[in-house]
Amino acid sequence: MIRTKRSRYLIRKKLTARMIFPGSVLIIYFVLFLLAQDRAMFALKASYGVFLRILVPLAFVFILMFLMNLFIKPPQIAGLIGKESGVSGVLFSIGAGIVSTGPIFAWYPLLEELKKRGARESLIAIFLNNRAVKPVLIPVMVSYFGWVYVALLTALTILGSLACGSIISIAQRK
Amino acid sequence: MKIAISAEGPDPEATVSHRLGTSPYLIIVDSETMSFEAIPSEAGASGQHAGMHLVSLAIAKEVDAVLTGYCSPIAENYLSAKGIRVVTDVTGTVSDAVERYIHSESQSLKMTASSPPTSKALLRKDTLSASLKKSGSQFKGFLPILIGVVLLIGLLSTFVSKDVLSFIFTGDAPLDTLLGACFGSIFTGNPINSYVIGGEMLGYGISLFAVTALMISWVTVGIAQLPAEIMAFGSRFALIRNITSFVLSIIIAFITVIILNLLGVRL
Structure with missing residues (x-):
């Protein structure tokens, strides 16, 4: 697809906006690692537990999305x-x-x-x-x-x- | 393959219009039969409305590609989201533009296939790859926020004690449900985030009334997108719909939990 400079700029802007929230959380983790490494590790382990819990359902979500896009x-x-x-x-x-x-x-x-x-x-x-x-x-x-x-x-x-x-x-x- | 071209006139010898939004005609060419249909732009419409009319037309006619001089990023986003390829900076006559586009398409297909497959197989391969690509981009769209939510839950579970949560959600069902509905109305985004947040809240002992109200209002009530909804459908519609949905999220939360209790289901 041929894109104009303006559309490239807007897509970059949209992607940047989407990254603000996860980026801010990562910054908090970074600061936490500097101040209290043990608590940061505890928080990461808790997140890892949540992530593991949703991993398999997420795979099903992707398959269903694909089928939906294919037929509808x-x-x-x-x-x-x-x-x-x-x-x-x-x-x-x-x-x-x-x-x-x-x-x-x-x-x-x-x-x-x-x-x-x-x-x-x-x-x-x-x-x-x-x-x-x-x-x-x-x-x-x-x-x-x-x-x-x-x-x-x-x-x-x-x-x-x-x-x-x-x-x-x-x-x-x- | 159907190709839509913004044109200055109603025939294939007309020049390609500089801008999709102000184009007087949209010519739709079927590349297999080379038949064409010229549709005049909505009479009397101007600016964004004319542009959106042409975008809606292209979508309704199920075209595969739009060729034009310039396409606004908003229109381009809508078309791309529907799996329509947008090619800009197109000049010359409509028939030349179509020929160039078909030629470039066949060149790119030759590069990906060593032996020429049948048109049916091509279509199937094309559809599969387009669906896979779209699913990938939808998945990529919500994944960063979901990862952020998961990381934030880790932080909250480390720093926010159950005492703090029980200070906010007191266990008083009506008040907790109201709070859940308020949180759901303020936050927005993919419903998957509300399921993860709701599920984890439940783990902290927050009532199912509050969690259910949060998950329903997350999608049905949208304070953040209210201005856009007002612009599209009018303030009367947007306000009545959002207020009704807010009240309904509380009612549905109550009915859901009461029925679950009657059925003896414990989460």
């Missing part, structure tokens, strides 16, 4: 939430929210466009709230909370998104 394309998702029909529109919005990936704000322009083309606001709200349900991340969640909790929370989150969509719909009518 963003234009298909955008097309689904544009559906205006009653129950099927709601079901499509739930499904689209669940399978959508990437940061939420990256979806705003597409959703804004769909809204202009007549997509109901309640469907957009249902889509946005269902982004809390992420099948690809379930292995990590299950490793901490177990299947029963994950299944229950997933079901309630979907029901919650419907409640949110209904409230938006009522507010729209007023």
